Amino acid sequence: MVISGQTPDLAPADKILYSLRDVTGTVDSIPLIASSIMSKKIAGGAKVIVLDVTCGSGAFMKDFKMAKELAEAMIKIGKLAGRKTVAVITDMDQPLGRFCGNILEMQEVFDTVTGKGEEDVIEVVTELAFHLITLAGKDAGMSPEVLREEIRARLKDGSCYEKFKSLIRSQGGELSPSGNPVYVDKPFDCMHVNSPDAGYVQGMRADLIGQASVLLGAGRLAKTDKIDYGAGIGFFVKTGDRVERGDSLCALYQGENSNLPEERLFDAMDLILEAYEIGPEKPEKKPAILDVIT
Numbered sequence: 001m002v003i004s005g006q007t008p009d010l011a012p013a014d015k016i017l018y019s020l021r022d023v024t025g026t027v028d029s030i031p032l033i034a035s036s037i038m039s040k041k042i043a044g045g046a047k048v049i050v051l052d053v054t055c056g057s058g059a060f061m062k063d064f065k066m067a068k069e070l071a072e073a074m075i076k077i078g079k080l081a082g083r084k085t086v087a088v089i090t091d092m093d094q095p096l097g098r099f100c101g102n103i104l105e106m107q108e109v110f111d112t113v114t115g116k117g118e119e120d121v122i123e124v125v126t127e128l129a130f131h132l133i134t135l136a137g138k139d140a141g142m143s144p145e146v147l148r149e150e151i152r153a154r155l156k157d158g159s160c161y162e163k164f165k166s167l168i169r170s171q172g173g174e175l176s177p178s179g180n181p182v183y184v185d186k187p188f189d190c191m192h193v194n195s196p197d198a199g200y201v202q203g204m205r206a207d208l209i210g211q212a213s214v215l216l217g218a219g220r221l222a223k224t225d226k227i228d229y230g231a232g233i234g235f236f237v238k239t240g241d242r243v244e245r246g247d248s249l250c251a252l253y254q255g256e257n258s259n260l261p262e263e264r265l266f267d268a269m270d271l272i273l274e275a276y277e278i279g280p281e282k283p284e285k286k287p288a289i290l291d292v293i294t
Contacts, residue, residue: 034073048135056093058206094204101232115156185255187230208275230255
């Protein structure tokens with residue numbers, strides 16, 4: 001297992017091309033996005049490729065048409081390179097799972113690989129694993145239904161957790177005597193954002209939520225900023241959930257060693273309130289998997 005970005009040895013031209021895209025206003029060019037993503041996959045030696053193409057307010061591809069166009073472009077590149085390629089288009093009009101932030105998301109990964117994950121996370125993970133196993137010819141003749149059940153079973157029987165621990169050790173991470181990951185900081189809940197109205201959550205602007213998490217320190221506003229790995233947001237309600245006035249929509253987190261100015265907390269709160277849309281009618285549930293492009 002490898003987790004990597006572009007390096008001087010892996011698709012070195014990609015960094016140069018990205019710098020050119022930045023200064024020529026072509027960062028959002030679909031052919032250039034597709035070639036950037038696929039060059040690293042192909043250079044890495046993958047024989048089969050499964051892509052998670054996110055779509056919605058929190059993604060680079062804001063609508064389904066753009067996401068499908070990108071997916072089809074990447075699949076064509078894969079075909080030209082002799083790689084079996086599938087793209088799973090997933091929803092990012094709201095955050096996946098219940099948390100955003102560095103350590104908070106890794107704690108949610110831990111919950112998922114020990115059989116306690118959120119259903120939307122498990123659904124996406126299962127779909128990606130299903131297509132990877134099938135393309136690689138490792139499905140042992142199982143029907144799609146049985147294979148998906150087997151994938152979910154592996155999340156509960158400890159085998160995914162054992163692989164997760166191997167990954168942590170291989171990256172130089174630390175495990176406690178009980179086998180739990182040791183994190184570099186401890187997130188703590190420092191403020192709740194409460195609903196100004198009663199009703200149903202109609203939608204969540206994932207882009208504004210992302211901006212709020214950066215304000216809290218989970219990302220950088222400037223290159224010199226230091227990341228607070230404990231910072232982030234935990235969601236009590238998501239699209240379709242009922243809230244009463246004053247109910248907590250979410251919690252804002254900081255790391256134990258954070259020295260975030262108080263005004264940044266309130267700026268993040270304002271963004272969260274803008275991100276949540278509350279209305280009288282219960283909205284139709286949107287699936288986590290929007291389409292699969294082969």
